[in-house]
Amino acid sequence: MAEATHVPKASLYHYHSSVWSSVPILALEEKGYGPDEVDLKEVDLAKGENFMPSYLRLNPQGTVPTLVVPLEKTLSPEIESRYKAIQDSKAIVEFLDKSRSVQSRTHTTSSAPAPSLTPATIGFSTLSNQIIELLHSPSADPNALFYMNARSEEELRPLAEKLLPFLRGKRDTLAKLLQDSESGAVHASEKTKAFWQVKKLAVDKFIQVFEEAGKSTSELSDEARQRREEFLQSARTAWGGLREVLTTLHKEIIGPYTLGDQLSIADLHLAAWLTHIAFLVGANADEDGNTVIGRIEAHVGDGFNLPKDFSVAEARRRAGLAASNVDSTERQSKLAAFWDAIKERASWKKVYANGLH
Template identity: 45%
Template structure:
């Protein structure tokens, strides 16, 4: 089947139902999905998109949490197989895990399955061709999505007072305060009434309320560090230590692990495959946070940040060859047309 997004917020029409991609253009995992859409040759009219502004906390709106209780982006809402006919009331399911979204998009458009498709672009199969390749692919994706390494924390990290002050007084500080205010508003605002009694507000669902309270606590903890002073060493020092470990140790281990797993020039060899999409967006984010751009010099920016300008460690040749191949792809140039993120 082809991907056919339909926004549940839009009025019903007589057209074939579409899927809707909820995403943010500066989100790492959203980039993974956008790269997949490009590489699979989906037409822009085959799916709908809705931007969820994570910098303003829109991903914690109760209406979005009902789709994705984690509040993460992206989310892909797709019509079920049995309700593709326009005359039948449509049912939808939300796919909230980026790995599952990529696999769904890969399977939904192929040379043998182009139901309702409008695009004439090639539909290459991105799934690993062999069991051995599938095993390597799983290892690479597991390295990139390991719970111990959070790409968002890399963005927020500060290794000293100077870095912390710059981030607290810049866009990240603004973002944290905007998210704080958004969550407080969602918790204070009653939800819409039911169809039977529209004038009577319904309380937040207990799961939604719990998530909002947890996110509120997480945000408050980060803001307490960002708003701290030099005398607040009990707050700052653990944050500085974690930031140093993230840059000086965790990133080295990940890059070194990738060097051992990559076949070259792409992760599994000569052909682009699913793990490449995850790796492209991951490296792009790391290069961006390191102050680099979408070129080979971007890797030097990462090396400089990891070694604090002292040298002694370099990104391996296989990762370099991978990045060189990745930045030349049309999908990369389209998704990152406005710069890395």
């Protein structure tokens, strides 16, 4: 039996620049988990490590993050799995929030405060879920925006240069896994093989467009020209869809945080999501909310602007930040207020210490 002081260690599988991996890492900081309580294990997405059979056993979708939690007691010794794997950022953060409470001192080595991040009322819980669902919906997909951050031929070239090494790493691993599963060197179910095929097709589609990014339209074959046109059109649609997402966020959050003055689970998703969008439009960590949101608005284009109807002084007071030097008539959008509040938190500073991603 485990000693009373034994703290079973969980492992968080993540990738350093992954959007959704950042959500549980922010949660570890906000919840005051000790550095020795959760092992961070990097899964190199650029090398397709998330497609390896050993990782798919933990998370059949092949995504990061995954939190693997050891179970202290199993029903019988013959039951092999002595852990459970939580395979989605939303479920992981809910688990991390509940696992370290203000009262409990038995399952932790840290003495840092453990504020609850779970909304306290049904109304707040509904709003929180609505925001998280929106951020994880296809029209807000930060990874699609990452792959499709070019809406013209001029923008396509630098994007291709940046993404090709990453995509080729994934493609090579998938090709090798498919080859090895055919030769019998790797044992994989038909379902797994079909999964690898689907992933490889998706990666190949991007690679085909990016590999010809240096050519002018007239140099392309009809097929390649059509592929490029489809890519640019999808990219315009993806970035255009952001207008509604940003408008809804601005309308629905109370400000500066989703639920007003208290940080909650939805804010961790919003922090990772908004920081990724800020990164994609070329923002810097030291820029203020009005500047960053202005950059996002300009990138979305067509004169898109969020209303600046939220008082900067009030936002700062709610976030516990000094407001005495702020002009009382100064206004910003709620997303700008969110940015100003979140970037002051130790958790955000730690996760983005090496730059936005």
